[in-house]
Amino acid sequence: MTSDQYRSKGRGPEVLQTDPLFLYREKLLAAGHKLIDLSFSNPSQAGLFWEKDTWMQFNPVETSQYSPDPQGPWVTRKAICEYYKEIGADIDPEQIVLTASTSEAYGLCFKTFMQKDDEVLVLTPGYPLISEIAFLEGFKVSSCPLTVNFEEGSWTLPWKKLKNSISTHTRILALVHPSNPLGNVFDLEQIEKLCQFAQAEGLILIIDEVFLDFPHREKGACPTFAQIQDTEVYILGGVSKACLAPQVKLGWIVVAGWPKQGPARRDHLVYVNDAYLSLSVYAAQISIFLLKNKTQLVETLQGRLESNEKELQLWASGRSLKVFPRRAGWYVVLSLAEQFQHLPDRSGQISRQCMDAGVWVHPGYLFDLPGTCLVISLLTPEIELRKGLKVLGNVQALA
Numbered sequence: 001m002t003s004d005q006y007r008s009k010g011r012g013p014e015v016l017q018t019d020p021l022f023l024y025r026e027k028l029l030a031a032g033h034k035l036i037d038l039s040f041s042n043p044s045q046a047g048l049f050w051e052k053d054t055w056m057q058f059n060p061v062e063t064s065q066y067s068p069d070p071q072g073p074w075v076t077r078k079a080i081c082e083y084y085k086e087i088g089a090d091i092d093p094e095q096i097v098l099t100a101s102t103s104e105a106y107g108l109c110f111k112t113f114m115q116k117d118d119e120v121l122v123l124t125p126g127y128p129l130i131s132e133i134a135f136l137e138g139f140k141v142s143s144c145p146l147t148v149n150f151e152e153g154s155w156t157l158p159w160k161k162l163k164n165s166i167s168t169h170t171r172i173l174a175l176v177h178p179s180n181p182l183g184n185v186f187d188l189e190q191i192e193k194l195c196q197f198a199q200a201e202g203l204i205l206i207i208d209e210v211f212l213d214f215p216h217r218e219k220g221a222c223p224t225f226a227q228i229q230d231t232e233v234y235i236l237g238g239v240s241k242a243c244l245a246p247q248v249k250l251g252w253i254v255v256a257g258w259p260k261q262g263p264a265r266r267d268h269l270v271y272v273n274d275a276y277l278s279l280s281v282y283a284a285q286i287s288i289f290l291l292k293n294k295t296q297l298v299e300t301l302q303g304r305l306e307s308n309e310k311e312l313q314l315w316a317s318g319r320s321l322k323v324f325p326r327r328a329g330w331y332v333v334l335s336l337a338e339q340f341q342h343l344p345d346r347s348g349q350i351s352r353q354c355m356d357a358g359v360w361v362h363p364g365y366l367f368d369l370p371g372t373c374l375v376i377s378l379l380t381p382e383i384e385l386r387k388g389l390k391v392l393g394n395v396q397a398l399a
């Protein structure tokens with residue numbers, strides 16, 4: 001199977017089980033090879049976790065009574081409103097629907113808002129799970145490629161192409177903001193333009209803001225779509241990223257633009273959520289504590305992202321590859337020199353060479369990146385990153 005075929009996602013576990021690169025990695029690991037991992041996405045495995053004391057402070061007695069609310073407990077929704085207040089958006093608990101994860105929130109929106117034959121439109125390169133979830137819910141996905149400027153290392157939204165990507169079946173436009181893995185961010189003007197665009201085209205906007213709390217601090221905070229007053233927007237978030245607590249399992253949907261257009265659809269979301277009631281009271285309760293006390297851990301993570309990014313830039317200077325500047329998020333895209341841009345199966349070959357040298361790094365094709373790119377996680381513990389980069393320096397294509 002070629003990496004191009006891999007991109008027709010949503011065809012079950014055989015996709016990963018037959019991808020040559022992932023099979024090769026399994027083979028190496030089974031043979032006892034050690035790989036330095038530069039693809040961390042789980043902070044708790046990267047040494048960034050809440051101390052045991054945190055969980056000890058949690059009082060399970062508060063969860064001994066269960067009175068289900070299909071929107072999720074009001075006290076937790078209130079705590080999420082406080083979180084939004086700090087980032088400049090005035091939200092009411094009535095605008096929030098709680099789920100067991102952000103991924104589940106995507107599924108809930110898709111099955112609530114879409115009819116048979118409807119399609120989700122996504123931007124590429126981007127987070128591959130949106131398509132997977134849409135497929136699992138039985139819907140098709142179309143995509144619009146962002147315009148890349150390799151010189152500047154920037155990505156822009158091609159408005160005309162976006163308009164041309166819309167068919168009579170397009171129902172939802174789903175965006176990740178800040179993007180994973182590109183780390184680019186829309187400014188307020190673009191946010192307003194996107195909202196007007198969606199409204200004019202009759203599309204429902206779903207905005208995944210799980211990386212909103214991780215701007216490059218020297219470049220300033222990222223604006224949230226939750227500030228939007230007059231367009232219906234569904235904003236997804238969750239404690240797995242916002243509080244660095246992927247084990248807790250709490251996600252949310254903020255219905256922005258409410259009450260003008262929101263309530264009917266919000267009520268429909270709540271109705272569907274009521275059929276599952278998958279959020280546990282433990283997750284809902286402890287999330288209140290995590291949201292109130294996350295600052296220090298988030299700061300530690302920010303420090304790591306920034307020092308790792310500097311380390312990576314230093315390593316890359318004098319080499320023939322490019323590190324794309326990061327506006328926000330946990331990942332960085334590396335684009336290889338011109339002579340490696342047209343490899344038959346794109347960056348899969350280079351990732352294989354990296355593995356042969358002893359490092360696992362995500363191939364760009366996993367995110368539909370054009371040309372030959374690699375994606376490195378800045379979440380990686382500093383020592384591991386340094387070790388990994390030293391090894392990667394011996395890979396010919398990265399010299």
Ligand SMILES: Cc1ncc(COP(=O)(O)O)c(C=O)c1O
Pocket residue numbers: 041101102103104127176180208210237238239240241246250251
């Ligand atoms: C952009 C993006 N959205 C959503 C998720 C999933 O979040 P959750 O753990 O809340 O399902 C991830 C996980 O990595 C992600 O990168």
